Amino acid sequence: MNEQPPLDEQVDYWEIPNNIDITDFDLTWRPNMFEEPWIHQFPSQHQPDGGPRLVVYGATQVKYETEQVGKAYANDMSIWEIPPNINCDDFDFSWHPPRTERPYIYQFGTQHQKTGGPRYIQKGARRIRYIDTQKAVAIVNMEKWRIDRDVIVNSFDFSWHPDATDLMYNYSFNDSAIIYSQGPGLQIKHMTDIVADITIKPLDIIFLSNGETGEQERYDRLCQVAGREVRWVRGIDGRENAIRHAAEISNTSYFILFPAKIWASDTFDYNFQPNRSYEPKHYIFYSTNPLNGLEYGHQAAVCYNKKLVLDTTEYGLDFTMSKLHDIVPISCGIAQYNSDITMTWRTAFREVIKLRADGSDESLERLQVWLTYARGQHAEWSIIGAQDGINYYDKVGGDHEQLMKTFKWSWLKFYFNEQYREQFEKMPELEDTLPYQEPILSEESNNIPLLPHN
16 A cells, blocks of 8 residues: 655545556545545445545545546466466456455356356455456366267367365266266266267177077178177187177277177167266176077177276176176067077076076076976977086086186087087987087087087
8 A cells, every 4th residue: 555644644645555556547636625524435446445545634434435446457466376277368367355354265266167267365364255246267178077988079168167165076967978077986976957969979789609500690680680880709719708809899888799699689779878877887688588488688688888898807607797787678689599409508508507506586487497498499408408507506516616617618518528429429310410520528628519510
C-alpha cells in the first residue's frame, strides 16, 4: 500500500495499493465539503475495496464510492499456484481478494469443475474459498486415460478431469470403454452424465479344431452365419495351449472361441460385447447336446478375456472356469461331438470327470444323464465314454494330478487305444475305413493314431 502521509494532521491523503494503476485515475477528486468526514474507498475492477482510497481528516467510517475505478494489475505472481495442463492465456491474474477478508486459499475452477484452475494463496491461509467469477481452461492430457483396445473414439472431451474435492475414484465412461484412472485398486465411479461417441470393434471369432470329423463343414457354417472373418486354430495339443494360442493371435481384448464340434446357430449374437464396467471375466454360452438333450455350457462357445487367458498359469480340470466367469444362457448351436466314435468317447470321458469333480447337485444330475441316456449316432459310445470317465476317476481316487492328464489329446488317444484296440481289431467292417495301425503305447507321444473313424 502506497500511503501519502499527511504533512499536517488536518490534511486529507490518498492510500494507493501497490497493485493499482492510477494512470487514468483522478487523484484531484474531492468529496462534498459539507458532508461529514469519511474514508472514501474506490473499487478495483475486481473488488469494492480494491482501489485507491481518500482518507479525510477525522474519518473513521468507510464509504464506498463508484464514480471511478482503480485498475488492478498482476504485480506478484508468486502468490499464485498454477497447475499443469491448464491454459491460462485468457485468465486474468490481476484478480485479488477483498482486502478486509481473512486469509484464504482462493480456488478457481475450469470448464469442468470448481477445482483444477489456479489458486491464489494468502499467507497463513488454511481454508479454501471457491471463486467462480472466471475459469481457466483445462487442456487435453492423456496420461491418466485408458481406452479399451476394442473402442474407436469418435468424439470425447479428454480435457475432462475430476473434482479435487471428490473421493479418489477411477472414473468409468460408456461402461468402462473409457477410464480416467487415478490409481490401481480404486473403486469405479460410473459417469452417466457424460457420454462419449464411440464405436466398438466386433470381437474376433476363432474356430478351434483338433482333427475333428466334419471340422471344415462346421467352419464354413460358422463363417456363413457370423458374416465376417473367422480365424482358425488347429492341431495344438492340450486345450489350454490352444486357448492360449487363440488369445495370442486375437486383435481384440475379448474374443469368441468356437469349438470345432459346434454346428453354429444362425440366431446366436455374433456381435456380443461384454460389459466392460465389470471385472474382466470369461463368458460361457450354452450349446445343445444332440444325444442326451442337455443344454448348458459344455462344448459351447466362450467369450474369453484375452489378458485373463494369457495370465492363467494355474488351473483346474476346466481351464475356462479356473478364472472369474459368467454364464450367458444363449445357445451358440448344436455340439456335434458324435461325428465319430473316438470323438464321442473322449468328449463324454472328459466331461463326466469334470462333473464328478465339481460335485454340485446340478453337476451330479447332469452326470446321471450322461451315464444313462443317449439317442442317435454313436450314442452307445457317449455312454461308454461317460462310464469310462467315472471308472478312471474312481481308479485314481480323484487325484488331481492324474485327472489333469485328461487335458492332453495325446494321453486320451493312448488311453482309448489301450482300452479298445483289441475290440476294433475284430471288427472287419472298419478295415476299409481306417486300416489298423499299431499304436505307440507311450503317454509322451503326440502321434498316436486315434481309433477308429467312420
